[in-house]
Amino acid sequence: MFEAVITLVSVTALLLGSPGPAPIALSASGATYGVRNSAPFLCGILSGLGFAIIGAAVGLALLLATFPKVAYAVQLLGAIYVLYIAYKIATAPFLALNSDRSELAPTFWDGFILNLLNPKAYAAFFAIFxxxxxxxxxxxxxxxxxxxxxxxxxxxxxxVWLLMGGLIRPVLSSPKKSRIVRVSMSVxxxxxxxxxxxxQQGLLTIQA
Known part of the structure; x- marks a missing residue:
């Protein structure tokens, strides 16, 4: 059992820890709005992952794998939402370290929807299960x-991704530096x- 847990932890960390839209968005939010103001966004992302775990357990991931065009449509919707989050972060006004504009930060629902429309999360957990x-x-x-x-x-x-963004924030002491980092993360x-x-489109073309 101990070896199985270690293997599961390692595989999960590798699958979820690589740079992707959600981790980069967390770092960008931490760098832009601070760790505390980004906590609801983090909770939403984890809740979305929880839904993906349940979906993998009950067979939703298998359904997406069986119908790749449906998975692509969901991924396309997710991509549009990622563009919205990226735009929100890139165009955010400069916030001094002592400012508290939590209403500008991505919300719980932003994080939840971000992973809810993430077929790769379902596929990853399907592989794990x-x-x-x-x-x-x-x-x-x-x-x-x-x-x-x-x-x-x-x-x-x-x-960890959120804290990494929070560590960057004190370095962004000027509007110019802040904008460069935020735009870079959004891109x-x-x-x-x-x-x-x-x-995904390439896979669909091959299957067709």
Whole structure:
């Protein structure tokens, strides 16, 4: 069991810790609005991941894998929402370190929808549940324990990304520096999403 948990933690950290729209958005939000003001956004992202875990457990991920065009449509909707988050961060006004404009930060629902419309999250958890599910005699207990471990790892990974953004914030002491970093992070979000869409379109073309 110990080895199975270590393997599950390692695989989950690798799948969820790589730079993607949600982690980059967390860092950008932390750098722009601060860690405390970005906490609701973090909670929304984790809640969206929780939904993806449940979806993988009940077979929603398999449904998306069976119908790739549906998965692509969901991914396209997610990409549009990522563009909205990226625009919101890139165009945010400069905030001094002592300012508290929490109403400008991405909200809980921004984070929730961001991962709700993320087919890659469903695919990642489907792979985890099909190959690295913890060996517990009771099937329900096995899925529950596996999901809880995944969510705990995701929480640690996402908190690290948010804190990384928070550490950058004091360096952005001028509006010019702040704008450069925020725009760079927003562009990174868009690039990551564009690459994912192109790859998915390529798979659809091959299957057709």
């Amino acid at each position: 099909s190959q690295f599910q913890l060996p517990v005699n009771n099937a329900f207990s096995s899925e529950l324990l596996t999901g809880l471990v995944c969510l705990a790892v995701a929480a640690v990974v996402d908190v 990174s979000m868009v690039v990551v999403v564009a690459i994912a869409l192109v790859q």
